[in-house]
Amino acid sequence: MKRLGRNRLFDNGTFKEKVESIDWDFKGADTQYLTHKYHSYPARFIPQIPKNFIEILTKPGDWVLDPLCGCGTTLVEAMLAKRNTVGVDLNPLADLITRVKVTPLEPIRLSEYAKKFRSDVSKRILALRDRSLEHFLESSLESSEVTQRMKTPVLPARKLSRKFTPQILKDLAILKSCIEKTENEDYRRFLQVCLSSSIRTIIESNSIEIDLLKIFLNKSDDMIQEMGEFYRLVSPAVTEAHVHKEDARKMHFIPSDSIDLVVTSPPYVNALDYHREHMYNMVWLGMNYKIFKKHEIGAHSHFIANRFRLLTEYWADMSRCIIEMNRVLKIGRFACIVVGNSCVEHELIESWKHFSEIGKRIRMSCEKVIHRYIDVSQKYTSKIIGNINDEYIVMFRKVKETDYNSLDDNLILEIVMSLWEDFRNLQRRLERLEKSKQLCFGRLTSRSRNLDKNIAKMDEAISLAQKDILIKD
Numbered sequence: 276m277k278r279l280g281r282n283r284l285f286d287n288g289t290f291k292e293k294v295e296s297i298d299w300d301f302k303g304a305d306t307q308y309l310t311h312k313y314h315s316y317p318a319r320f321i322p323q324i325p326k327n328f329i330e331i332l333t334k335p336g337d338w339v340l341d342p343l344c345g346c347g348t349t350l351v352e353a354m355l356a357k358r359n360t361v362g363v364d365l366n367p368l369a370d371l372i373t374r375v376k377v378t379p380l381e382p383i384r385l386s387e388y389a390k391k392f393r394s395d396v397s398k399r400i401l402a403l404r405d406r407s408l409e410h411f412l413e414s415s416l417e418s419s420e421v422t423q424r425m426k427t428p429v430l431p432a433r434k435l436s437r438k439f440t441p442q443i444l445k446d447l448a449i450l451k452s453c454i455e456k457t458e459n460e461d462y463r464r465f466l467q468v469c470l471s472s473s474i475r476t477i478i479e480s481n482s483i484e485i486d487l488l489k490i491f492l493n494k495s496d497d498m499i500q501e502m503g504e505f506y507r508l509v510s511p512a513v514t515e516a517h518v519h520k521e522d523a524r525k526m527h528f529i530p531s532d533s534i535d536l537v538v539t540s541p542p543y544v545n546a547l548d549y550h551r552e553h554m555y556n557m558v559w560l561g562m563n564y565k566i567f568k569k570h571e572i573g574a575h576s577h578f579i580a581n582r583f584r585l586l587t588e589y590w591a592d593m594s595r596c597i598i599e600m601n602r603v604l605k606i607g608r609f610a611c612i613v614v615g616n617s618c619v620e621h622e623l624i625e626s627w628k629h630f631s632e633i634g635k636r637i638r639m640s641c642e643k644v645i646h647r648y649i650d651v652s653q654k655y656t657s658k659i660i661g662n663i664n665d666e667y668i669v670m671f672r673k674v675k676e677t678d679y680n681s682l683d684d685n686l687i688l689e690i691v692m693s694l695w696e697d698f699r700n701l702q703r704r705l706e707r708l709e710k711s712k713q714l715c716f717g718r719l720t721s722r723s724r725n726l727d728k729n730i731a732k733m734d735e736a737i738s739l740a741q742k743d744i745l746i747k748d
Contacts, residue, residue, distance in 0.1 A: 290331060290332065290642075291642075291643065293331045294331065294643060294645070294670070297327055299324070299645050299647040299668065300647050300648045300649075300650065301321060301323045301324075301647075301650065302648075302650045303650065304321065304323050304650075306321040306322060306323070308322075308501075309351065309355075309501050309504055309505045309508075310347075310351055310375075310376040310377075310498075310501055310502065310505050311348065311351060311376075312497065312498075312501055313346075313372065313375065313376055313468055313472060313498055313501070314346060314372045314468055314471060314472045314475065315472070315475050315479070316345055316346040316369075316372070317547055317549065317552050318540075318542075318543070318546070318547060319345055319346055319348055319540070320348060320540040320613050321348075321650075322348050322351065322352050324538070324540075324611075324613060324668070325339075325341075325348060325349040325352045325353070325538040326352045326355075326356070328536065328538050328609070328611050329349075329352055329353055329356045329358060329536065329538070330356060332535075332536050332608075332609050332611075333356075333358055333535050333536045335356070335357040335358060336357070336358065336359065337358050337359065337535035337536065338358070338359045338360070338361065338533060338534050338535050338536075339353040339358045339359070339360045339361070339534070339535065339536045339537075339538065340360070340361045340362075340363075340529070340534045340536070340537045340538075340539075340600075340603065341360075341361075341362050341363070341537070341538055341539045342363045342523035342526060342537065342539055342596060342599065342600060343363070343364060343523050343539045343540070343541045343542070343572070343596070344362035344363060344364045344369065344373055344518070344539070345364060345366075345369050345373075345540070346369055346372045346373060346376070347362055347369075347372060347373030347374075347376045347377055347518070349362070349538045349539065350362045350373060350376070350377045350516055350518070351376055351377060351505075353514075353516075354377055354509045354514050354516055355508055355509060357513055357514055358514065358535075359514055359515045359516070360377070360514070360515070360516050360517070361516075361517045361518075361519070361529060361534070362377075362516075362517070362518045362519070363518075363519045363521050363522075363523050363526060363529075364519075364520065364523075365520065365521065365522055365523075365567055365570055365571070366549055366550075366553065366567055366571075367520060367557065367560075367562040367563075367567060368471065368553045368556050368557055368560070368562060369549075370518060370519075370520040371464060371467060371468060371471070371560070372468055372471070373518050374464055374518045375464050375465050375467075375468045377516040377518065378461055378464070378465075378516075379502075379505060379506045379509050379510075379511050380461060380462075380465065380502055380506065381506065382499070382502060382503035382506055385462070385465070385499055385502060385503075386499055388459070388462055389495055389499055392453065392457070392466065393492055393495065395453060396449065396450060396453050396488070396491075397488065397492075399449050399453065400445075400446055400449050400450075400488050428558045428559060428561075429558075430555070430558065431554055431555070431558070433554075435478060435555070436555075438477055438478065438480075438485075439477070439555075440485075442487075443477065443485060443487050446487040446488055447470075447474075447487065447559060450470055450487075450488075450491060451470065451559060454466045454467055454470060465498070465502075466495070467560055468498070469491060469494050469495045469498055470491065470559065470560070471556040471559070471560060472494050472498075473487060473490045473491045473494055474555055474556050474559060475556065476490050476494075477490075478555060522570065522746075523572075523595075523596045523599065524592060524595035524596055524599065524681055524746060525595070525599065525681055525682060525746075526599045526602075526603060529603045530603070531602050531603060532602075532603070532604070532605050532606070532676075533603055533605070534603045534604050534605065534608065535604075535605060535608050536608060536609055536610075536611070537600045537603075537604060537608075537609070537610035537611065537612075538610075538611045538613075539600075539610075539611075539612055539613070540612070540613040540614065541572065541573070541593060541596065541612065541614060542571075542572050542573035542574075543573060543614065543615050543616075543617045543626065544573045544585065544586060544589040544617050544619065544624055544626060545573065545575055545582055545585055545586075545589075545617050545618065545619050545624070546573065546575065546615075546617045547573075547574075547575060548568070548571070548574050548575045548576050549567075549571055549574070550564045550565075550567050550568040550571055550574070551576070569747055570746075570747060572589065572592045572593070572596075573585075573589050573592070578743075581732045581735055581736060582619045582620050582732075583619055583620065583729070583732045583733050583735070583736035584735075584736045584739060584743050585619065586619055586624065586698075586736065587691055587695070587736050587737075587739070587740045587743040587744060588743050588744070590629060590633075590690070590691045590694050590695075591687050591688075591690075591691050591743070591744035591745075593626075593629075593630065593633065594633050594636075594637075594681075594687050594690045594691065595681040595682075595687060595746075596681075597610070597612075597630065597633050597634060597637065597639070597671075598637055598679050598680070598681040599681045600671075601637055601639050601671075601673050601677065601679070602677075602679075602681075604673040605673070606673055606674065606675065606676065607672065607673065607674070608672065608673055609642070609670055609671065609672050609673075610639070610670075610671040610672075610673070611668055611669070611670050611671075612630060612668070612669045612671070613666055613667070613668050614626045614627055614630060614666060614667060614669065615649075615665065615666035615667070616665075616666075616667075620725070620728075620729050620732065621725060621729075622702070622729055626667075627644060627667035627669050629694055630669050631644065631669055632693070632694060632697070633690060633694070634669070634671045636690050636693065637677060637679050637690075638674070638675060638677055639671040639672065639673060639674070640671065640672045640673075640674045641669065641670070641671055642670045642671065642672050643670040644667055644668070644669050644670070645667065645668040645670070646665065646666075646667055647665065647666060647667070647668065648664060648665050649664050649665055649666060682746075684744060684745060687744050688740060688741055688744050691740055691744055692737075692740060695733075695736075695737050695740065698733075699733060699737070702726070702729070702730055702733065
């Protein structure tokens with residue numbers, strides 16, 4: 276990726292006028308088109324958000340970064356707008372999906388290859404429909420190399436595993452073995468995403484009768500059709516797309532002062548475990564979800580006994596990410612961060628306010644905060660996330676060069692302790708309010724009882740902050 280020269284600062288009036296003219300709710304908008312349709316993904320933001328920021332804040336040939344890219348929504352929109360793009364995500368499944376979504380494949384060749392592949396798979400699966408997988412593996416009809424590929428992985432000890440019937444396991448094993456022997460890497464990844472998307476269909480289906488082969492073949496047909504349109508609109512000779520399975524808290528592989536726009540939607544704290552949502556996909560694709568679980572930002576499962584320690588970790592992780600966003604941006608350029616509120620032990624966490632404070636601490640200018648309502652019928656969510664029906668877009672701008680280092684633990688601790696001080700003061704005000712209610716009603720309210728317990732947990736989290744801000748080895 277070439278390091279590009281600096282651009283002049285945007286005129287405040289111009290960009291604000293354009294931003295304010297947009298209805299950011301995008302209610303009823305088509306959010307599923309082209310390669311965006313490839314794979315369902317929890318809590319992803321709609322493509323209209325990055326699309327509009329890219330059009331307003333960049334020009335063709337500029338570099339657009341999403342450091343927490345998920346399934347690659349920002350990257351797809353950047354390519355469609357003829358911008359170069361970079362995506363970063365530690366989730367191996369996110370990395371795979373994004374790579375496939377931004378890799379234009381010539382439609383005729385892809386169709387020819389897929390036709391041959393589906394013929395081979397159909398014959399293999401239909402030949403085995405009346406035989407058990409174990410019997411097939413023990414037979415001498417297949418080479419040891421093929422049968423080794425066809426061994427089914429050990430599924431997680433969850434009720435969800437019951438959905439994977441013997442027939443589905445057999446079909447999955449055959450599909451997996453045929454995909455793994457595919458020599459062309461681009462086609463192999465394409466088929467892996469098709470398989471992963473089919474697995475999501477199994478997980479999300481309420482039906483007990485699932486024809487996996489039919490689901491897979493229909494999915495491949497749809498993906499090929501969408502790739503044809505994407506290929507027509509995107510020229511690989513005009514735009515570059517780079518995807519990195521790396522850590523957004525330390526993006527050493529991206530030069531300082533090289534990015535024209537950041538658009539991203541980080542995980543919401545304590546809302547969702549992506550490793551758990553993607554566990555079955557990763558197992559079947561041979562990915563280690565346990566490694567990702569350890570480093571996942573905002574994961575619900577990191578601190579079960581005291582969720583407020585998760586808040587410390589999240590603030591530290593996002594401080595590191597925002598420092599890195601600022602470092603790689605050119606002066607005068609924007610970072611647009613989409614985030615929703617969450618709860619920790621029933622206490623409201625207004626992350627957009629915390630992000631704004633982090634930006635101020637590292638001398639980024641918070642130019643605007645946009646509130647938008649989520650059209651829940653258009654956004655893929657999970658029951659685990661809860662009732663989140665609105666979110667905020669925080670628009671930062673890099674106004675000067677700084678020497679802040681995302682790996683400086685002392686700096687990170689200082690920022691986190693400042694956030695804790697503000698948050699703790701808020702809780703003290705709430706505590707006084709609850710005590711006044713107690714005097715009025717003559718008894719403790721349920722809110723007061725919970726607040727007493729939570730304050731004790733907050734104090735424990737604060738005492739352990741120096742440990743919890745550290746990046747895990």
